[in-house]
Amino acid sequence: MMQWETVIGLEVHVQLATKSKIFSGASTAFGAEPNSQACAVDLGLPGVLPVLNEQAVAMAVKFGLGINAEIPEVSVFDRKNYFYPDLPKGYQTSQMYHPIVGAGDVEISLDDGATKRIRVHHAHLEEDAGKSLHEDFHGMTGIDLNRAGTPLLEIVSEPDMRSAKEAAAYLKAIHAIVTYLGISDGNMAEGSMRCDVNVSVRPKGQEAFGTRAEVKNVNSFRFVERAIAFEVERQIELLEDGGTVVQETRLYDPEADETRSMRTKEEANDYRYFPCPDLLPVVLDRAYVDHLRSTLPELPAEKRARFEGELGLSAYDASVLASSRATAEYFEVVKDACGDAKHAANWVMGELSGALNRENLAIEQSPVAAEQLGGLVARVLDDTINGKAAKQVFQALWNGEGDSADAIIDAKGLKQVTDSGAIEAMIDQVIADSPVQVAQYRDAEPDKRGKMIGYFVGQVMKASRGTANPQQVNALLKEKLDQA
Amino acid sequence: MHDQTLTQLARALADGEVSSRELTQTLLGRIERLDGRLNSFISITQEQALAAADAADALRAKGQAGPLTGLPLALKDIFCTNGVKTSCGSKMLDNFIAPYDACVVEKLKAAGTVSLGKTNMDEFAMGSSNENSHYGPVKNPWDLDAVPGGSSGGSAAAVAAGLVPAAMGTDTGGSIRQPAAFCGITGLKPTYGRVSRYGIIAYASSLDQAGPMARTAEDCALLLGAIAGHDLRDSTSVARGVPDYRAELGESLSGLKIGLPREYFGDGLAPEVEQAVREAIKVYESLGASIHEVSLPHTHYAIPAYYVIAPAEASSNLSRFDGVRFGHRCDAPSDLIDLYKRSRDEGFGSEVKRRILIGTHTLSEGFFDAYYTQAQKVRRLIRQDFLDAFEEVDVLMGPASPTPAFDLGANKDPVSMYLQDIYTIAVNLAGIPGISVPAGFVGSRPVGLQILGPHFAESQLLNVAHQFQQATDWHQRRPALAEESA
Numbered sequence: 001m002m003q004w005e006t007v008i009g010l011e012v013h014v015q016l017a018t019k020s021k022i023f024s025g026a027s028t029a030f031g032a033e034p035n036s037q038a039c040a041v042d043l044g045l046p047g048v049l050p051v052l053n054e055q056a057v058a059m060a061v062k063f064g065l066g067i068n069a070e071i072p073e074v075s076v077f078d079r080k081n082y083f084y085p086d087l088p089k090g091y092q093t094s095q096m097y098h099p100i101v102g103a104g105d106v107e108i109s110l111d112d113g114a115t116k117r118i119r120v121h122h123a124h125l126e127e128d129a130g131k132s133l134h135e136d137f138h139g140m141t142g143i144d145l146n147r148a149g150t151p152l153l154e155i156v157s158e159p160d161m162r163s164a165k166e167a168a169a170y171l172k173a174i175h176a177i178v179t180y181l182g183i184s185d186g187n188m189a190e191g192s193m194r195c196d197v198n199v200s201v202r203p204k205g206q207e208a209f210g211t212r213a214e215v216k217n218v219n220s221f222r223f224v225e226r227a228i229a230f231e232v233e234r235q236i237e238l239l240e241d242g243g244t245v246v247q248e249t250r251l252y253d254p255e256a257d258e259t260r261s262m263r264t265k266e267e268a269n270d271y272r273y274f275p276c277p278d279l280l281p282v283v284l285d286r287a288y289v290d291h292l293r294s295t296l297p298e299l300p301a302e303k304r305a306r307f308e309g310e311l312g313l314s315a316y317d318a319s320v321l322a323s324s325r326a327t328a329e330y331f332e333v334v335k336d337a338c339g340d341a342k343h344a345a346n347w348v349m350g351e352l353s354g355a356l357n358r359e360n361l362a363i364e365q366s367p368v369a370a371e372q373l374g375g376l377v378a379r380v381l382d383d384t385i386n387g388k389a390a391k392q393v394f395q396a397l398w399n400g401e402g403d404s405a406d407a408i409i410d411a412k413g414l415k416q417v418t419d420s421g422a423i424e425a426m427i428d429q430v431i432a433d434s435p436v437q438v439a440q441y442r443d444a445e446p447d448k449r450g451k452m453i454g455y456f457v458g459q460v461m462k463a464s465r466g467t468a469n470p471q472q473v474n475a476l477l478k479e480k481l482d483q484a
Numbered sequence: 485m486h487d488q489t490l491t492q493l494a495r496a497l498a499d500g501e502v503s504s505r506e507l508t509q510t511l512l513g514r515i516e517r518l519d520g521r522l523n524s525f526i527s528i529t530q531e532q533a534l535a536a537a538d539a540a541d542a543l544r545a546k547g548q549a550g551p552l553t554g555l556p557l558a559l560k561d562i563f564c565t566n567g568v569k570t571s572c573g574s575k576m577l578d579n580f581i582a583p584y585d586a587c588v589v590e591k592l593k594a595a596g597t598v599s600l601g602k603t604n605m606d607e608f609a610m611g612s613s614n615e616n617s618h619y620g621p622v623k624n625p626w627d628l629d630a631v632p633g634g635s636s637g638g639s640a641a642a643v644a645a646g647l648v649p650a651a652m653g654t655d656t657g658g659s660i661r662q663p664a665a666f667c668g669i670t671g672l673k674p675t676y677g678r679v680s681r682y683g684i685i686a687y688a689s690s691l692d693q694a695g696p697m698a699r700t701a702e703d704c705a706l707l708l709g710a711i712a713g714h715d716l717r718d719s720t721s722v723a724r725g726v727p728d729y730r731a732e733l734g735e736s737l738s739g740l741k742i743g744l745p746r747e748y749f750g751d752g753l754a755p756e757v758e759q760a761v762r763e764a765i766k767v768y769e770s771l772g773a774s775i776h777e778v779s780l781p782h783t784h785y786a787i788p789a790y791y792v793i794a795p796a797e798a799s800s801n802l803s804r805f806d807g808v809r810f811g812h813r814c815d816a817p818s819d820l821i822d823l824y825k826r827s828r829d830e831g832f833g834s835e836v837k838r839r840i841l842i843g844t845h846t847l848s849e850g851f852f853d854a855y856y857t858q859a860q861k862v863r864r865l866i867r868q869d870f871l872d873a874f875e876e877v878d879v880l881m882g883p884a885s886p887t888p889a890f891d892l893g894a895n896k897d898p899v900s901m902y903l904q905d906i907y908t909i910a911v912n913l914a915g916i917p918g919i920s921v922p923a924g925f926v927g928s929r930p931v932g933l934q935i936l937g938p939h940f941a942e943s944q945l946l947n948v949a950h951q952f953q954q955a956t957d958w959h960q961r962r963p964a965l966a967e968e969s970a
Contacts, residue, residue, distance in 0.1 A: 040584055044804040046577065047564040047586055047683040049718050079800050081847070083824055090803020143808070272847035274856060277689035277797055280719050 002240065003204035006232050007212075008167045008197060009159035010224075012174050013152045014184045015128065015192040016059045022127050022151035023050030023093065023279075030190050034133070034144035042149045044088030049278050052077075056151040057282060059183035060100045060125050061292050063153060066177050066299050067120055069104025071289050077125075077276040082269045086130035086143050094154075096273040099124035100282065106157075106177065107301045108169040113315035115301075118170050119158040126152050147191075153183075159198065159209065164228035168221050171195060172323065175221075176300040180325040194219050199231045201239065210235070211245040215259050218252050227252040231259050303328055311341035320349060326363045330370045337374020340381055347377050351394055368397045376405035388466050389414040417468045420476065423460070426468065427476055430459040441481055453477055485510055486646035487962055490555055490703035493649055497544065497554045504537040504544075504554030508598050511556050515600065515647045518965065522623050524632075524641040526561045527569050528601040536598040543596060552710055553596030558651040560639050561602035562609055563589050563694070564683040572685045573605040573617040573635075576805045576812045576831030586683020587718065588652060588694050588711045595710045600648055604638030607833045608802065609656055609687040611635050612904040613895060614663070616835045621892055624666060625963040627928050630889035633663030639697050640667035646966040650698035650707055654684055656691045657790055658884075658908025661920035664697055665884035665932020668922045668961060670949065671697040672704045675939045676915035677722035679708075680715030686801040688794035689720075691912040700959055701921065701949035705729035708942060724940065732943040733950045738772030740948065741877040747783035748882030748907055760924030760931040761883045767955050768881070768948075776877050780869040785862045786910035787902055792846050792859035793913070798836075799843025805831060838898065867914040874938045879948055883907055884920040884932035907934060917942050921949045922958035930958075 021028055024041035041048045064071045076098040079091040101123035109115050130145035155174060161167045175193060178184040185192050200212035213235070218227045230252075235245050249268070250259040298306070300322045307318035321331045327348070335344035352373060356366060376397065380390045385405075393408050402408035409415055417423060431438055434456070441452050453474070460473045485507065488496070496502045512530055519525050533556070540554035564570050564582035566589075571577045585593065592599070606616040614622040614637025622637040624630035625645040632641040636653030640663035643651050653660040655673035664671025672695045679694045686692060696707035709730070714723040742765065749758060765775060807813035807827025814826035832840070846855035873880060886906060895901045911918045916939055923933035933952070937945040953959050 043809060045564075045583070045810070046570070046572070046580065046685040046804070047582070049682050051717060051719055081800050081803060083803065083806060085806075085808050085820065088804060088809060090806060091800050270849045272800070272844065272849075272852075274796060274800070274847050274852070278686075278719065 004201045004232075004236050005204045005206075006162055006164075006228070007159045007200045007202060007209055008161035008164075008228060010157045010161070010167060010170060011196040011198070012155045012157075012171065013194045014155065014174070014178050014186075016056050016151040016153055017182065017184050018053055018055045018059065018151050020053060021149035022053050022056045022125065024149055026149065028150050032146055034142070035146060038130075038145035038148060042088065042145055044090075050093060050276075052279060052282065053151060056125060057100065057284075058292055059151075059181070060123065060153050061284065061289060062181050062183055062296060063123060063155070063178065064101035064104060065289070065293050065296055066181055067101075067104035067106050069120060069123070070102035071284060072098065072100070072102055073284055074098060075100040075124075075282045075284075077279045077282075078273045079276045081272040084129065085141065086132045086145070086148070088130065088145060088148055092127060092129065093276055093279070094126035095124035098281075106170060106173050108166065108173045109304065109319045110169060111165065113319065116166065118160045118166075118173075121156045121158050123153050123155040126154060128152050159200075164225040164232070167197065167228055168225045171221055171224055173300065176323055176325070180297055180299050182297075182325075188220050191219065195224060197224060197228060197231075199228055199235070200245070201232055201235045211247050213245065213247070213259070214249045215252050216249060216262065223252060223254050226254075226257055227259060230257060234259065297325075300328075307341075311335070313341060313345055317345045317349065321345060324363070330363050330366070333370035334374040334377060337371055338377035338381055340377070343377050343381060344374070347373060351391070355394075355398060367400060368394065372397050372404060379405050379409060383418065383469065384416055385409055385414050386416050386466070386468075386470055388461075389416065392466070413465070414467055417464055418472060420472060423464075423468050423472055423476055424480075426460050426463045427456075427473070427480055430456055430463060431480060434459065438481065449481075453481070456481065486514055487966065488649065489699045490649045490706055491700070493555055494551060494706070498549070504540040504556070504598060505534065507554070508533050508537040508556050508600065511600060511648060518645055518968070519642075519647060521628060521965070522625060522641050522645055522647075523620050524604055524622050524638040524645065524647065525558070525601045526571055526573070526604050526619050526638070529568055529599060532568070533598050533600045536593070540596045540598060550596055551706065552592075554598060555596075555650075556598045556600050556648055557592070558600050558603050558639060558642050558648045559589065560605050560636050560651065560653050562605060562654055562685050563602075563652060564685065565589050565599070565602065568602065570602065570685070571618070572609070573607040573619060574831065574833065574836070575618040577685075578618065578812065580810055582683075584683065587680035587715045589683065591711050591713075592652070597710075603636070603642055603651055606635035606637065606659075607836050608685070608798070609635040609654060609659055609692075610798070610835050610839055612658065612662060612901055613890070613892075614638065615892065616833055618833060623892070624889050624929070625965045626668060626930060627889065628965075629891050630929055631666065631892050633666035633885070633889060635659040635663075636671075636697065637663045640664055640669055640671065643667070643669045643697055643699065644963060644966070646962065650696060650703055652694060652711070653697045654692055654694045655908075655912065656687050656693075656794060657912050658905040660695050660697055661884050661908050661918055661932065661934055662905065664920040665934070666889035666930065668930030668958070668963075669697055669699055670701050670704055670919065670921050670953075670959060671695065672701075672708060672919045672942070672946070673911065673917060674708060674712065674942055675722075675917045676912070677720050678712050678917070678940065678942065680713070680718040680721045682715055682717040686797075688797040689801060690797060691790075691794060693912070700953055701919065701946045702730065702733060702953075704919070705733060705946045705950070708946070727943055729943055729946055732947045735947050736772065737768065737948065737951050740768070740773040740879070741776060742768055742773050743776050743778035743873055743877030743880045745778055745780045745783065745873070745880055745882055747780050752886050752903070752906065753883060754887045754926070756926040757883050757885070757887060757931050760926070761881070761933055764923040764933045764952065764956075765881060767952060771951055771955060778873045778876055778880065780866075780873060780910065782862065782865045782869050783906075783910055786866055786913060787906060789859040789862040789866065790905075790909045790913060791842065791902060792855045793863065795839040795843030796847050796856055797843070799840045799847065802832075802836070802840055807831070835898070863913045866910050870910075870914045870916055870936070870938075878937070879945065880936040882934055884934040888926040888929035888931055911936055915939060917945055919945050919949050921952055922961070923952075923956075924958055925961075930961075
């Protein structure tokens with residue numbers, strides 16, 4: 001049986017979070033009435049001209065700096081010519097020969113905590129097309145040009161990925177970088193990040209690449225894995241049956257979970273690229289690039305390394321917490337408020353993330369603010385409340401029952417009882433009320449008593465409404481029960 | 485009134501000798517009487533014109549008139565004009581009412597000028613005779629059997645016939661200068677980037693430039709001042725101050741160095757045209773200028789390079805005319821491809837289709853380097869030729885066209901038609917300014933002298949032309965037709 005190796009390269013389209021379009025002043029906001037955000041330039045009316053949005057340039061350069069890429073001094077916009085109803089000018093303004101971002105690399109982290117570098121060939125700026133709407137038009141097609149002219153950064157990787165998991169990890173890494181940089185909202189459901197996947201297989205050990213298929217419309221982390229899995233299986237089956245893979249563009253259908261042929265190489269368009277005569281070459285001086293470099297935030301890879309090295313988190317925790325800017329920022333606020341990275345990490349990845357998942361909320365939408373959670377963890381660390389009470393406080397914060405952990409602790413009387421006199425009184429009461437259990441305990445072999453003490457702890461905690469310090473209760477109970 | 489210059493009319497308006505409304509009505513009347521024979525207008529915007537004239541008169545009454553307030557003119561039908569059909573001479577845009585004003589139109593309106601209508605042109609500015617218009621050919625007012633030149637043939641003919649004192653044109657390979665020469669008027673193509681292209685329906689974006697067509701260099705200076713300047717909506721417009729182009733009009737030409745490019749006086753130049761141009765140059769000598777022979781060695785590559793670059797850009801620029809959002813759409817398309825094919829087949833004329841095909845071919849995979857890349861190299865050499873020449877001399881002079889206006893229908897072969905632009909086309913490739921001034925006649929047909937200057941040397945160019953017009957009266961000659969039933 002032949003062993004196969006998968007070779008994957010990704011083209012990721014990232015919608016840049018500019019206020020206006022790449023070549024016009026129209027808004028880029030998502031979800032408006034069809035064609036309400038398309039101006040004369042977006043409609044491609046006769047006589048209109050494009051004007052480059054400086055914000056899009058800055059965002060692209062920031063991305064380049066974020067992946068350690070070379071930023072060429074000069075980049076040039078080209079026209080990619082083809083006819084399609086949602087492409088108003090009959091060409092897409094893109095960058096074919098001189099992209100704004102040169103070669104760079106992205107670090108991905110794999111499930112086992114290992115990391116791998118994926119090379120980025122280049123990234124270029126281009127304009128998005130509109131949308132064709134096929135429903136509700138009685139057999140005709142509607143065109144919505146709101147999206148036409150939205151700035152895209154197309155990030156083209158080298159064929160460095162060897163599994164669907166690596167591809168998904170790469171996509172996640174790109175997602176993390178662009179959201180960290182604040183250059184995209186990264187919302188895949190709204191199409192802010194879209195992905196084309198180039199997949200080929202080759203016999204293990206062979207150097208030459210196999211013939212690749214380009215799979216389009218792979219628009220979620222999950223679909224990337226599934227589309228690749230399907231495609232790899234299809235290609236291997238084809239080759240093992242003595243067939244050949246043809247170079248073609250295929251479309252991923254998430255409903256059927258399969259890829260289907262869209263067009264073969266022979267049917268491919270000749271896009272007749274040439275430099276757009278309406279736009280001047282983009283010339284970036286060093287000072288401008290250096291200025292943008294100085295505005296860069298700490299990026300995921302650096303953050304992961306710091307969480308692990310400086311804060312002493314496990315590789316896994318560090319990579320989960322660094323995976324998105326919002327999570328990392330949330331975690332850091334909790335950590336600073338409570339002063340303990342490990343506890344902060346446990347709360348963010350445990351209680352908080354569980355609650356968010358249950359309610360299907362993003363961390364940005366968390367009803368419990370990071371400062372509030374930090375305050376809560378601090379009260380656990382200084383023994384003001386015990387773990388059980390802490391969960392109650394968390395739930396109360398989640399429900400909006402108080403502004404801070406302290407307020408809730410006060411209001412609910414959850415402050416841990418550490419006064420041994422008070423605890424002793426409660427223990428004495430429990431012992432007095434449970435003669436049968438006390439007798440059983442005292443009759444038992446010392447090595448069995450450990451389990452039996454749980455009953456008394458439970459009774460004391462109940463009597464304290466959960467506020468007694470469990471360690472103290474345990475110790476005092478032991479002392480008193482073992483006395484006789 | 486109709487044979488006066490813009491400058492004279494401005495004075496008459498200022499002195500209260502005539503109102504803008506009277507002037508507008510007079511000229512609208514002339515258009516109605518005479519344009520049937522010329523076909524120089526595609527649309528006459530009488531209502532808007534009279535309203536603008538009244539507004540101009542009201543402004544003047546309030547003492548708020550500027551130098552151009554109330555002056556009538558016409559616009560080549562390539563300038564988008566809000567609420568007015570803007571056809572670009574094509575069936576494709578016969579139904580297109582522009583929803584906005586081109587920058588040039590905006591500026592002319594802001595200056596208080598009164599547009600009487602939109603002038604005829606070669607379809608999408610592709611042509612040198614104005615025979616490629618969907619609205620039929622324009623006739624030359626000097627000889628109705630002759631073409632007016634193109635592509636701004638309607639603008640040139642309208643000015644020559646005294647229908648308007650000035651008109652706006654565009655020049656991609658000679659489309660202002662050659663019709664100005666054929667019709668005996670003055671036409672200026674400014675430096676590329678001097679005038680905003682926003683709202684001008686693009687033919688070849690890296691070559692297109694708008695400019696004034698009028699009776700005198702002085703009038704061109706007045707108009708250039710109104711339309712020039714940086715426009716944030718056109719990335720290729722240049723951020724550079726706009727001088728008062730009339731300020732230098734009094735400068736003496738003593739010591740001016742005039743270069744005569746050897747290549748502009750060679751084979752193919754009609755002897756009578758050469759003679760008229762040589763006579764004009766003698767006038768300059770008498771004005772104190774010195775004459776130097778220079779060489780523009782890559783001149784003979786200009787037409788081939790142009791006919792790669794311009795069609796390449798055009799093939800892409802004209803892709804938006806697809807029958808989907810505006811313009812001509814075929815009846816009952818069976819599917820998308822049918823919609824594209826028939827809408828474009830029916831909407832475009834043959835010369836436009838020819839250039840789209842050429843451009844599509846030269847940009848194709850496997851041909852791109854041999855054609856487009858090579859043509860861009862040639863373009864740089866041609867530009868360098870001019871830069872080198874301007875190290876030696878102040879301006880260059882030669883014929884605007886190798887022949888006077890030819891007969892309608894006489895030039896059937898596309899290549900011989902393309903050769904008409906041999907002296908004008910390199911100027912667009914280099915991006916420098918050029919002006920054509922009336923310099924004599926061959927029979928009844930005018931001859932144009934072309935004067936070229938370095939980038940942004942419009943002030944000097946206009947003065948060099950103006951001094952010639954102070955010493956000669958070719959620009960004051962009027963065709964017989966202009967005096968009929970006047």
